[in-house]
Amino acid sequence: TKSSAAIGAKSVAAEVAEVMRAVGVPDASWRNGTRATRSPITGEVIAHVAEASGDDVAGAVARSVAAFEAWRTVPAPRRGELVRLIGEELRAHKAELGHLVTLEAGKIVSEGLGEVQEMIDICDFAVGLSRQLYGLTIASERPGHRMMESWHPVGPVGIITAFNFPVAVWSWNAALALVCGNSVLWKPSEKTPLTALAVQALFERAVHAFGGAPEGLSQLLVGGADVGAALVDDSRVPVVSATGSTRMGRIVSERVARRFGRSILELGGNNAAIVCPSADLDLALRGIAFAAMGTAGQRCTSLRRLIVQEGVSDGFVPRLAKAYGSVSIGDPREAGTLIGPLVDAAAYEGMQKALEAARAAGATIHGGERVLADVWPDAYYVRPALVEIDEQVEIVTHETFAPILYVLRSAGLPESIKLQNGVPQGLSSSIFTNDLREAEAFLSAEGSDCGIANVNIGPSGAEIGGAFGGEKETGGGRESGSDAWKAYMRRATNTINFSRQLPLAQGVSFDV
Numbered sequence: 001t002k003s004s005a006a007i008g009a010k011s012v013a014a015e016v017a018e019v020m021r022a023v024g025v026p027d028a029s030w031r032n033g034t035r036a037t038r039s040p041i042t043g044e045v046i047a048h049v050a051e052a053s054g055d056d057v058a059g060a061v062a063r064s065v066a067a068f069e070a071w072r073t074v075p076a077p078r079r080g081e082l083v084r085l086i087g088e089e090l091r092a093h094k095a096e097l098g099h100l101v102t103l104e105a106g107k108i109v110s111e112g113l114g115e116v117q118e119m120i121d122i123c124d125f126a127v128g129l130s131r132q133l134y135g136l137t138i139a140s141e142r143p144g145h146r147m148m149e150s151w152h153p154v155g156p157v158g159i160i161t162a163f164n165f166p167v168a169v170w171s172w173n174a175a176l177a178l179v180c181g182n183s184v185l186w187k188p189s190e191k192t193p194l195t196a197l198a199v200q201a202l203f204e205r206a207v208h209a210f211g212g213a214p215e216g217l218s219q220l221l222v223g224g225a226d227v228g229a230a231l232v233d234d235s236r237v238p239v240v241s242a243t244g245s246t247r248m249g250r251i252v253s254e255r256v257a258r259r260f261g262r263s264i265l266e267l268g269g270n271n272a273a274i275v276c277p278s279a280d281l282d283l284a285l286r287g288i289a290f291a292a293m294g295t296a297g298q299r300c301t302s303l304r305r306l307i308v309q310e311g312v313s314d315g316f317v318p319r320l321a322k323a324y325g326s327v328s329i330g331d332p333r334e335a336g337t338l339i340g341p342l343v344d345a346a347a348y349e350g351m352q353k354a355l356e357a358a359r360a361a362g363a364t365i366h367g368g369e370r371v372l373a374d375v376w377p378d379a380y381y382v383r384p385a386l387v388e389i390d391e392q393v394e395i396v397t398h399e400t401f402a403p404i405l406y407v408l409r410s411a412g413l414p415e416s417i418k419l420q421n422g423v424p425q426g427l428s429s430s431i432f433t434n435d436l437r438e439a440e441a442f443l444s445a446e447g448s449d450c451g452i453a454n455v456n457i458g459p460s461g462a463e464i465g466g467a468f469g470g471e472k473e474t475g476g477g478r479e480s481g482s483d484a485w486k487a488y489m490r491r492a493t494n495t496i497n498f499s500r501q502l503p504l505a506q507g508v509s510f511d512v
């Protein structure tokens with residue numbers, strides 16, 4: 001635990017002001033507004049942001065529709081050029097934006113920078129994609145006919161993001177949506193408006209360098225739940241991508257479905273890792289430590305359940321407990337800190353409630369207590385908790401957005417997979433094994449039921465090249481790599497008759 005002597009002299013607010021100036025965010029958007037925002041590092045107020053209200057959304061959507069109507073006629077590779085320029089701005093401002101992620105979301109320095117790198121990576125991916133966006137040609141049953149499918153821009157895309165990846169998730173959606181010919185409207189988390197404002201400023205710079213992009217192509221809507229609701233209910237927004245809790249996602253998906261919109265949902269995870277007797281336990285320990293404790297357990301991919309198989313050395317869990325006991329917790333700005341703060345008091349309370357429930361279920365708990373409260377009474381730092389528990393009781397099946405790792409024992413691989421799949425969420429999963437049969441069984445149709453299944457790495461820290469998302473209560477959406485772009489376009493099936501006859505499909509005759 002960092003001592004107060006080691007605490008940086010500069011206030012978080014002063015550092016925020018420096019970054020906002022360096023990136024060119026107008027003062028009016030964050031200095032004199034109505035909503036106070038706090039840094040989780042110290043709990044101090046760092047900004048008063050200006051807010052939109054639900055009533056402002058209709059006008060923003062109208063501008064977005066106009067921008068879309070112009071943008072969809074721009075050739076896709078040219079649209080890619082704008083995204084390339086966004087990537088360039090991100091490269092040029094990686095240090096500042098990464099630092100702002102640290103200040104506003106409390107991530108350690110390398111994770112703040114990593115988040116911006118993830119944005120740069122998706123821009124690169126989208127630029128290449130802008131020269132593809134391919135459809136199929138399909139064999140027609142009719143002579144002199146050809147069938148094909150075309151992918152077209154779909155319209156304004158609403159993007160609702162969470163505090164824990166305050167900027168990368170926007171970029172997964174926006175980079176694809178923009179090369180696909182859409183406009184975007186972004187409602188960031190109420191906890192992280194400043195990083196969103198900084199990204200918007202970088203976007204405006206890219207637009208300026210690009211020259212000739214329609215006004216309002218990417219708009220930022222800083223505001224509360226009423227803004228989100230207005231966006232979700234607006235039938236001019238055909239696609240809404242939402243990242244957050246399952247509770248929020250259920251509301252969004254029902255409301256979007258009511259107007260026949262499409263939603264891309266990235267909701268709760270309850271990710272597990274199975275440790276088999278053949279595993280490289282040193283490697284497993286490191287993989288588990290990062291996945292479970294990294295980002296203070298506040299990734300949707302964070303490792304929340306560890307399934308240790310019979311035959312794994314008895315020393316393994318005590319070794320893990322030792323790592324939990326000694327991991328450095330403190331100011332995420334400081335080199336050497338691995339665990340920064342929880343986002344706010346509510347996150348801390350949620351964690352303590354979960355630990356109480358586990359204790360009541362007979363669990364043995366290592367760690368989990370609040371630390372540094374004497375230094376920063378308004379910030380919430382905790383020692384990550386390792387919770388040994390006999391059964392996958394109710395509380396274990398919930399996603400608690402905090403660093404709690406439940407440790408379960410299992411008799412063998414089938415039972416491990418059953419435990420792994422025995423929760424309502426289906427985002428990410430992993431197995432540590434050196435046995436090919438076990439690894440392949442885990443990845444097979446009878447194995448993990450998650451959208452992400454890994455071998456010999458933890459469940460978090462995915463690259464952008466793969467499709468990202470999960471099944472069941474995780475919502476079924478896929479973002480970023482692979483063919484996730486298709487969710488941001490509409491598909492048209494085309495049949496072209498180049499003959500002089502008019503044969504009908506299915507052998508139907510209709511002679512007039």
Ligand code: UN1
Nearest residue numbers: 165299300301460461462
């Ligand atoms: C999230 O936590 O919302 O796979 C996203 C990962 C990151 C993305 C996490 N690339 O952990």
